[in-house]
Amino acid sequence: MSTPVLGGINGIQERQTVRGFEIFGATVDNFTGLGSFTANIEPQLMERIEVFKGPNAILAPNGVVGGSTNLVTKSPKFEDPAHVARVELADQHYGNRLSLDSTGRVPGTERFAYRIVSSYRDAPSVVPGRLKSKTFNPMLTWAISEKTQIKLKGFLFNWGQYGATAANANNLRLSHDHPHGEVVSVGSLAPGYEIGSSNGQPEWTVRENKIRRGTLEILTAIGEHLNLRVATLQHYSHTYNDGGEVFSWRPGDWNARRINPETGEYSNVDWQLQDPTQPWHEVTNRYVGNAIDFSPEYSPSAYGPAAAWARESYNHDWAREAHYQVDLAGKWEFGGASGGVPFATLNTVTGAARTRNWTHAKAYKVQEDPVPNYDFSKPFFPQPPRPTGTLGPTVMDRHNGHLRRTKNQLYAHAQVDTFRGRLLLSGGVSYQERNYRGNYNRLSGSVGSKAKGSKKDPSYAALYKVTPWASVYGSYSTNSDVVSVNGSTGEVSLWSDGKQQEGGLKFEFFNRRLSVTTAYYELKKTNVATPHPLRWLDPTLPDNLADITNEGIEFDVVGQVTTNLTLMASYTDMKMRDQVGRRRANVPDVMYNALLRYGFSSGPVKGLNVYIGFTHSDDSVGENLSEDRTSLGEIIQPSFRLPARTVWNAGASYDFGSLRFQLNVENLMDKEVLMSSGGRHAIGFLPERNIRLTTSYSF
Template structure:
């Protein structure tokens, strides 16, 4: 805090690293000859000055040794040497690029690195300071749009399988959910701002997906126990984009998408981008009507020397069919996939999202930049599926002798959710003695209101084994016609926060502090009674700290501590409300930036401990709290270019979870081992120019699928092999991919014996893309 007060008290000229360099401020450098990108990063770290690098301009170039007490300008000139690149001071740092591109990257909007590479070097979200990933004291995995394109991804959910520490669960009455490091309460963001509809964003409009490991209360306040997922939307740019994509796959899965971008004005400061996509499949593996996905994303961007403003709208509408699933017996045996369609073709999940947003970066002075982001999101969801209650057993029957009948409940849910979220702060650059600072000081807010109605109907018992001769299901909307509940809820969250990234030589220290004011109120009607939850208000402070030591330009070591929480409205047995459910993350790790900054590797070991789990006290009709889940694990993520033509994405997770208060607790859906690898190779030599291959493998060990210790069900250990072949010639590119080449019977993560999702067997996808200049 002393450093912060000193920063705020300093005059503007003293706070400005670039201005200081201009007035001959000197720094002590002792950098050996290395790749130019690594040396530029080291100079940035020592001086505290942001150095933005055009990766295409500096890749493969070498820097001379930089040694002695030098000004920033002299250090850059020494490093660059005879390389055909230039460095130019901007309002907040330096740009480094080749001479004929410098004016372009200096002023106008450009295509992001994530759209052209498996690797992304920076994250604006993790520290709010636009820091290099090597300086961030925590695990951050970025899935770029280039990865999404080569894998022919169709959803955010599937893309997250590329990330270590991710777990997935699915129930018959909801879309698939995911967790990080064993906890399902995950912060969801779009462009760094809280948005619960983030996972429904159409993949064709996604620039990158940032997965932040560990609690993210500093970013979103309440609701993040294990980590956060930030979906970054593709931005407008001045360079023209004119592309059309046609994709066709198994089950008649057809997608048509277009992407148009370019300058609007002659000076190229105003640019635009419009992305639209339509997807529709005939059916799915379970025989239900196929998926549908429509999206439209128009944006405008003004970018000059001091202002970068993006404003846009997005619209999405989806239909997701009931997935293929099967059942488990009490003795843990998974039964064959039913031959009977377990519902009517139209059953499934309907969603619609509308979003308006803006992002502003405004340079106020050479040391102060205003960042302001705002999302207004409207989401509507309808769930109309029949929920299985599990296999029926005759009275006195043995565990392995079910009747073959399954009761199905008729249920339907409509939910409307509106939210307004914003993140607004000042990014202040300065120094106190030899320590440089990137200070983010600001205000965050989120207001959400939701209305949910549920209908139910009579239960239908169906002979599944052997299958009934006729479909016994009626129209679900007609069957589920009795109102079972109507609920309304409003939450408001207002926060102030401070993040200071301090650099001193090879050391970086990140200090976080957030103060949250969270309030909620609601009502529920369960005919004929109405239950009102009065307004409750919570005040919560969440600290965080992390340290990074740069062992060399290619290797950094880090450790951190972070907290997360989820508010509660349950009455405490000692009066008032029970305290929020909380997590504490302790982590150590190492990061590697290899092969001329073409490949990044992050390793981490962590312990994530939960406290304040609620325990019901029946006599007092109140709740006590206790410590509960502790997750420990090791993670590995690697992505980028391994060698010429070979790009790869690898992750591995080792996880254990236990309940310190009740060792008998079973945590479902968390395998001990999980890994995936995706690699593409562009064949070398003139005879093979344009031709390439892709290969992927994903595997998990078995995981517990039920909480009943007596009747334990497991998702079996399994592996899947995928492959593709692609060809590029001029403006045309074509990819043919095959998933689950072995046509194996595989199961998604099992969490209940009455619903065991079955993954798709061998399936195909052909993608043809045409770029128009």
């Protein structure tokens, strides 16, 4: 089950949550980035999106445990030149986009084809501010022969956030007196905080990302059974931030004492021993709750923000990546049978991949004193003016241009299709090596986290067709990544393993037009960089590493009910927990969704397609806690929950000659709901209803 999180309210990154784990940035054309590709991929550039559930040692050896996505970009087509121009408008946000997609044979040639996809957008965001982007993506394919092709693709992105959208104005604050464990609503926000407002964040901040990326791919057939793929990617990016440096007001230490040591629950009182000079006793010296003065003069952070944007600061981050891949795929058939059906077929893929990365980040600050004397009687600090101080010295110069970060991978995968397609067996293994010395800070002379080592990750699966329309399958899959943590024993680098066992049934109906799949899985991620909840009982356990588990049942339906009616639906019931049974933030136990699409193939409305769909998520907790137990050993529980939500979307498209009109209505019912959270002071919201009209002209 995959649920979108809107790429962040700011529209940044390709983000989804698959089987409880968030994917932060997608793989593009089978090249996995190292975090520097932070701008969203324009939809006009995508050919399709491939989703893989669970850890995958071959395609995502160090990827997210819950699953991975691969965005396959468009390629040139060997046909007469065809062009599509699009204009997209929206009544609220994320509209104002122009794009052009042009492809065909290079004039006067038979073996060369081109494609150019470009776009421009300048649109308001869901909070005060704008999103701007310019992209230009040239591509060329050279068909050297019937068996060999060379593809060149270029990706040039200029992308930026301007205003409060670049300063995370979606981070709404929860009122200090919200009851422990209760579901939040818009009425639970701190006074003055409003959905869609800047909420005290500066509206002059800037975040820009410039990307220059190129790929070269050679595809050739070797004999009748083998195909060779050789590919490389060269990537450069420059991220620039012009924002505020935070000046903080810190209240007394009562904030940490709002958790009752005897229950682990958050409260609106200050818990102290009856006699602070004596140890706790369950009868004679228990904890008692004392009233807290929440007036802004005593506690500004309980009433308004704990910090103000008092200085301007600048940050530059340059990154270079180089990727290399070689794949050899083969297919063989064994034995003969009536009708020409082979007794068995063998498919194999072997390959190697190498990644190298360099980064250089630099930050400056503005020489200006913090602005004093804020009026704490206001719900939050007023819109801060842009500082006018002069540029100060470099405060950070982190560079690893001479300290290469490399990752090598060797992998092999095979699938055997036996008994005339009744039994499919597959398996593979991935071997990866890491050599990462971290970042070198020129100002301090220090070297950051280190990671060096190797890991083998196997995966295997089997599928048996009980009947031509019903199959049963089982699989075991793994992958691994390196995690570095700082604890009482110093810096430690360990492998964090993803392991999944899955089994299920697959059915096909209506001459294979409709497929139904049901699955059960058990998923585990080891050595997660989070406090270990059992260390209070066993001091030998690592203080900053723990395991996260998830188990669930999924039910998916995809296909055509009739020639005109298409159905997509899914249901998930899962339990993602830490080692003491607590739920994880933003991960509901139950989710389900459905989409119906009907296309008219005759009559006066021929060419009209309409759809309606919804997504539902049950309630979820709003925080992953940095502390796990009270001084008395009680497990600290998440202090609030996000509400269950059902969001409807609808739309239609109509083809009229060379024109195509497409209407999309997001959040059809215009629901106002809090839907994501990074803690009590970082709550996100569902954007208001948005209507987008896209007009395409083909010529």
